[in-house]
Amino acid sequence: MALVGIAKLAASSPLLEAKRSVQYFEIPTRSVLNRVKPGMPFRWSINPYRGCEFGCKYCYARYTHEFMEMEVTAFEDKIYAKSNAAHLLRQELRRIAREDGIAIGTATDPYQPAERRYENTRSILEVFARERGRHIGLITKSDLIVRDIDLLREIARANVLGVTITITTLDEKLARLLEPRAPRPDLRLKAVSQLSDAGLYVSVNPNPVMPLITDSERQLDRLAKAARDSGARSLGGGPLFLMPCAQKVFFPFLEEHFPDLAPRYREQYEKSAYLGPAYKDMLRARIQRIRDRYGLDSRHAEYRPEIWQDEEQPRLFPLQ
Numbered sequence: 001m002a003l004v005g006i007a008k009l010a011a012s013s014p015l016l017e018a019k020r021s022v023q024y025f026e027i028p029t030r031s032v033l034n035r036v037k038p039g040m041p042f043r044w045s046i047n048p049y050r051g052c053e054f055g056c057k058y059c060y061a062r063y064t065h066e067f068m069e070m071e072v073t074a075f076e077d078k079i080y081a082k083s084n085a086a087h088l089l090r091q092e093l094r095r096i097a098r099e100d101g102i103a104i105g106t107a108t109d110p111y112q113p114a115e116r117r118y119e120n121t122r123s124i125l126e127v128f129a130r131e132r133g134r135h136i137g138l139i140t141k142s143d144l145i146v147r148d149i150d151l152l153r154e155i156a157r158a159n160v161l162g163v164t165i166t167i168t169t170l171d172e173k174l175a176r177l178l179e180p181r182a183p184r185p186d187l188r189l190k191a192v193s194q195l196s197d198a199g200l201y202v203s204v205n206p207n208p209v210m211p212l213i214t215d216s217e218r219q220l221d222r223l224a225k226a227a228r229d230s231g232a233r234s235l236g237g238g239p240l241f242l243m244p245c246a247q248k249v250f251f252p253f254l255e256e257h258f259p260d261l262a263p264r265y266r267e268q269y270e271k272s273a274y275l276g277p278a279y280k281d282m283l284r285a286r287i288q289r290i291r292d293r294y295g296l297d298s299r300h301a302e303y304r305p306e307i308w309q310d311e312e313q314p315r316l317f318p319l320q
């Protein structure tokens with residue numbers, strides 16, 4: 001069958017480097033800002049890479065490699081760096097409203113190992129560092145983010161910036177099983193501290209919360225306390241959803257490591273990718289109780305770091 005569109009581009013992308021089983025490619029891209037579906041708390045997303053080497057077993061973004069007519073497992077060992085991202089972003093920002101929320105890292109991790117070499121994310125932050133009045137969110141599982149604290153501070157001086165670090169569990173062994181190539185939870189907590197010490201607004205995200213694996217009150221409480229002690233200001237929390245592309249990896253993973261849970265997960269998620277309202281309500285109440293215990297917000301606040309109060313503060317709205 002002849003390849004078309006993104007599959008054709010992927011097939012002809014030059015190989016940049018191969019290490020272990022992971023291969024890096026450069027892929028041309030027409031745009032960097034992607035409009036998201038209505039109902040999300042931001043209007044645009046940016047993902048500097050296609051594919052993610054961290055290889056989380058529950059990852060929902062594996063479908064992006066299916067679009068390129070590849071196996072879902074190729075998502076973690078064929079990584080595509082989008083070329084010319086900063087240049088495109090500069091042009092595209094001129095065409096969108098300044099108050100539109102922009103989220104970086106919604107589908108693939110912007111600080112995965114490829115970033116050490118290709119610095120696509122850093123080049124994007126350099127563009128935002130020259131902007132004013134933007135609303136920007138960035139989410140990652142990687143402590144590599146602390147490399148860019150200088151730029152993040154620069155952005156936060158003149159824009160509203162929220163940084164989120166995802167930590168699904170503090171249990172190192174469990175994290176290694178679930179997120180085989182992502183940084184250890186203690187390294188992520190240390191990154192929370194460093195970002196917070198730099199005056200940035202940091203949130204910790206336990207998503208996806210996995211029933212009977214990471215959802216007990218005790219586990220979530222420990223995580224929230226560690227997040228608060230590290231300087232996080234808010235705590236997210238939503239249940240696992242499993243699209244068919246994620247089921248292809250997650251079900252065999254359960255069968256190997258949690259054989260007792262595998263049939264129950266299959267029964268639930270083969271009916272629907274989403275859990276029902278009873279579980280969602282239970283989890284929402286549990287997380288809210290825990291937030292209240294530790295004084296954590298549920299979402300990013302519009303936050304102007306106190307440490308910059310003596311510096312020149314540009315007005316965000318209305319823009320002059």
Ligand code: SF4
Pocket residue numbers: 052053054055056058059060061107108109141179182
């Ligand atoms: S870090 Fe995020 S994008 Fe990367 S594999 Fe894990 S869930 Fe997927």
